[in-house]
Amino acid sequence: MTAADITAGKEAEDRIAVASNWKLVWWRFRRHHLAMASAVLLIFMYTIVLVPNFFSTQDPERTDARQAFIPVQTVHLFDDGSFSPWVPAIAGKRNPTTLRMEWTTDSNKKVPVTFFGTGYKWKVFGLFETTRHLIVPVDPNQRIFLLGSDRLGRDQWSRIMHGTQTSMTVGLVAVALSVILGVVLGGISGYVGGKTDSVIQRLIELLQSVPTIPIWLALSAALPRDWTPTQIFFAITVILSLVGWTTLGREVRGRFLALREEDFVLAARLAGCSRMRIILRHMVPTFLSHIIATSSLAIPVMIINETSLSFLGLGIRPPAISWGVLLQEAQNIQTLALAPWLLIPGLVVIVAVLAFNLVGDGLRDAADPYSH
C-alpha cells in the first residue's frame, strides 16, 4: 500500500463517517444498475405524465374514419447522410374483395418531421398556451402515426402519452392514499396496541379475505353513470386504495412493534423525550425508507389493477384515456390480426410495471444501510 492509497482510503472513510442515512441509501441504490436504469426510465415516464401534450404529435381525440388502422411509421433521422428527420409516407388502397383499406409504407416518399416544432394548441399545466411539441410533421396539414392508428383513425402514440398520464397518476395517487391510511392506522395499531390493535387487525384480515375483483366490480358498478371522467378517475383511485392499504398497514404496525423494543428508543425515553418526539424523531425516520420501498412495489400492483378494471370496461371509461382503455381496443382477435400494433399499450404496461418492481427491489435492498 502506498502513502497515496492510505490517504485516499482515509478520505473515503471520512466521507462515509459523516454520511447521513439517505446518502448511504443512495450509495447502495446506485450500485444496482438495473434499478438505476429503471429509475431513469420512470423519471422519463413521469415527465410524460406532467406534459403529455408536448410528447403527442396530434390531438388524441382527433378521429378520421378514412385513416383507420394505419400501421407504424418509423422515424428516420438522416436523409442522404445529413440530419433531416422524416417518416415514410403511407399509401392506402381499398381491397376490392374485402373492401378494407390496405396500407403500405413507401420509403421513397418522405414526410419531413421536425423536433420542437409547432402543432396543435395545448396548455402547460392548464396555465399558458403553447403549440410546441416534441415531434411534429413540418407540414401542419399532414398527420403522422408513430405507433399506428386505431379503428377510429386516432393516433395511438398520442393516445399512449395521455394514457400514461392517467395510469401512472392513478398508481401514484392510489398508493399515496394507501400509505396515508396504512401509516396512520398501522401506526395507531402498533403504538397504542391492546384493543385498538385487535380491532384494526381484524379489519385488515376482513378486507384481505374479501375477493378483490368482485368487490371492485361491485364498487365501480355502483359509480353513477353520469359522473365526469375526472370524478370516475378519483373514485377508482379511492376504491383501489381502500383495499390496498392493508398490506402497508401491517408492515407499519410490525415496524412500530419492533422499534418499540429497540434500545435506542428506550434510551430516548430514559433521556426524557416526549412520546411525540420519540415517534417523529426516532421511529418514523427509521422505517421511512422501508415505507418508500414498499410503496414503490405497490404502485405497479395498482397500475395492473387499474388496467385490468379499465380493460373490463369497469374502471376508467372512454372518453378518458388510460392504458386499460387503450387495451380495450385490442380485445378482439380480428383487430389483432389486422392491427397488431394495438397491443403496444400492453408492452408499455409491462415495461412500467417491471421498472417499478426493479426500483422497488433496489430500494428495499438499499433501505437499511446498517443491516450488515
Added chain:
Amino acid sequence: MSDVLPDRGPPGPLTSGPEAHTPLLDVRGLQKFFPITRGFLQRTVGHVRAVDGVDFTVNEGETLGLVGESGCGKTTASRCILRAIDPTGGQILYRTRTGKVVDLASLPPAELLPLRAEIQMIFQDPFGSLNPRMTLLDNVGEPLLVNGMKSRRERTDRVAELLRLVGLRPEFMHRFPHAFSGGQRQRIGIARALATNPRLVVADEPVSALDVSIQAQVLNLLLELQARLKLTFLFVAHDLSVVRHISDRIAVMYVGQLVELAPTDAIFRQPLHPYTAALMRAVPAADPRVRSGDGVLSGEVPSPANPPSGCYFHPRCRHAQARCKVEAPALREIAPGHVSRCHFAGEMVF
C-alpha cells in the same frame, strides 16, 4: 409472597468508600409479574414472577453488582428501577439531588420526567443503543435538548466535553454511529448516559458484547468516571469475574429472588449461599493449572412461571434437606452486611 427483610434498621456502613453511609437507592419488596395469556380472548392464566420480592440498597458512590443467569430477573429489576417498565409491587425509594426521598415505583409520569436526568442507563448492545440516523452530536446531545438546553452552541460545547471525557475526539461529533467500532460506540453510549450529570447509572451488561481486548478499556473507563464524577453504579452482568472486578458489593439473583448480598471480598472469601458457591465454581479459570468445574451444578434454572416448592434452589442443591423442599427460606443477615436466603447459611460451608 414478598419476603420482607427482618428489620434492617438504618443501612449500616457496608463498604470502605467515603460515601458509604448514605443510601441513594433503597429497593424494597420489588415485584414484577408478567401475565401469561392464552387463547383468542387473551385470558390471563398465570404469571411469570420475573422479579419476586427483591430488597437491596445502593449507597451513594458505590457500585452494586447484580449477577445471575439468564431469566433470574436481574435485567427486569434494573428496568423497573429505571421505570422503563412499571413494577407490579414494592417500593423503589430514591433520594433526589435536593435530598427528597421519592418512590420511583409509584411516581406519576409527569413527576418522573424531571428525575430521568438523574438516573441514566448504559446499554449492552453498542450497535442497537444509538440511533443510526443521528450524528453523535444529536445522539449524545438529545438528553441535553429535551432537558432544556435549547442553544445548539451550548450543546455542541457540552457534547465535545463529554466526548473528551470518554476518550473520543470531539471532532467526531458530526459523524454517524456507523463510523465507529463496538468499543467506541460503547464510549458514545456512556457519553450520552453522562450528558445530564446523572447520579445513578444503571449499566446493563455494558461489556459483555465487546471483544476481550476492548472489555478492559471500558471497565477502566467506568472506574475512572466513577471516581471523577462521584457516580453510583448498579452494574448488571452475568460474568462473575467482571462483576467482581468492578463492584463494591455483589447481589446474586436466582429465579426472581435475591439469594445473597455481601461486600465483594466477603462473598468471594466465603459465599453463604450454595448457589453463589456453585456459580463461582462454574467460572472457567483462565489458568490451565487451576482445574475449575468440579462440583458442577446438575439440572437447569427453573422457569419463573413455575418455580419449585420451598427453596427455589433445592432441586439443584447438593446440600438440600427435607426442610428445603417445603419451607421457603427468608433473607437473613448472617454477618454484618452479608445476607443470604438459605436455611443453613452460617452453619454449613458451601
Added chain:
Amino acid sequence: MSTEAQPLLSVRDLRVSFVLDEGLVRAVDGTSFDVMPGQVLGVVGESGCGKSVTMRAILQLIDRPGRITKGEIHFRRDSGVVDLVQLSPRGGEMRDIRGGEIALIPQEPMAAFSPVHTVGDQIVEAILLHSHRWQPDRKLSRSEARDITVGLFRDVGISMPEQRIYTYSWQLSGGLRQRAMIAMALSCKPRLLIADEPTTAIDVTTQAQVLALLRDLQARYNTAIIFITHDLGVIAQMASYVVVMYLGRVMEEGPVDDIFHAPKHPYTRALLRSIPSLYGQTRVALPVISGALPHPFNRPPGCPFHPRCPDVMERCSVAVPRLMPVGTSQLASCFLHHEEAEQA
C-alpha cells in the same frame, strides 16, 4: 499406530478472501496449524480474527462471495491423506468427510436442528447416511440406528433417552439441546470434532456442564477436537494445545501451559493481562491493549497487531513476521523473537 506422530489435520498457509462491495476482505491470511489425533486444540481470538472462517474452510462451507485463494488442508483418512481444498465442496468425498469424519458442534443448537422433525429422527438420518462408519460391510437398519441414537443420548447425559429421542428441538431446554447437538455430532464416530463457540450462548452453570461432558467424551472416545472460543477461561480448561489468532493470522501457538504461563507474543501477553480474574485485585485499572480492532477493510500493513503493540519496532509496519519456533515448544510470529519475514 504409525499415525500417532503425524497430524490428523494439517492446515498450511490458508488464505480466504471475501469480495464485498466495500472492498476485498482477507478474512484468513496465511494460517497454519496442525491437529494431532486425540488432541484438543483450542483456537482463541477476537471477532474478525478468522477463527470461524478457518473452520468453515476446513468443512468447505465457504459461501460466495468468499473464496479459498490459497493454501492446503491435509486431512488423514483411512485411505490416505487428502487435500480438502482440492475436493469439490458438493462432491461425494467431501460430503462423506463433512458430517462423517469431521463433525461440527455449532454455536446455536436451535438453528442446527430442524423444528419439524424429532431430534431422534434427525440423528437416525445422519447415522444411516454415514452408516459405514458403524458397520463397514452392510447398511444399518433403521432400528439399529435408533438403538445407537438412544446409546448416544445416554452417553451425553440426557435422561430418559428412549422418550427424549421423540421430542422436537424446541421442546428441549438450552442445555439439553446442546447435549443433543453433541450426540448428533458424535453420531458418525468422527475423527475430528469442531466445536465453534459451543458454550457462548448458554449460561455459566450450563456451560460448566457442557464443558465437563465434552472433556469426559473426549477422554472416552479419544476424538480430536478443535475448540473455538473467545473465552480464555474456556480455552485454559479445555485445550491441551492453543492457537492464538488475530486478524486472520496465527500470532502464537503452543502447549496450553506455555501459552498461559510463558506467552511469547505481545498480543497473547496483553490479552492475558487484560482479563479480570477471580483472584486479582478489584477496582483497579486493568492493563489494556490500546486502540480498537481494525476494520477488516483497513488491514494495517506489516504485522497486523503492530498499531496496538506495546513493543512495536520500525520493521513491524513494513514486513509481516513469519510463524517460527520460539523456545522449545512454542511458535510465534513476532520480530521480537526472530528475524524471519513472510515473502511478499
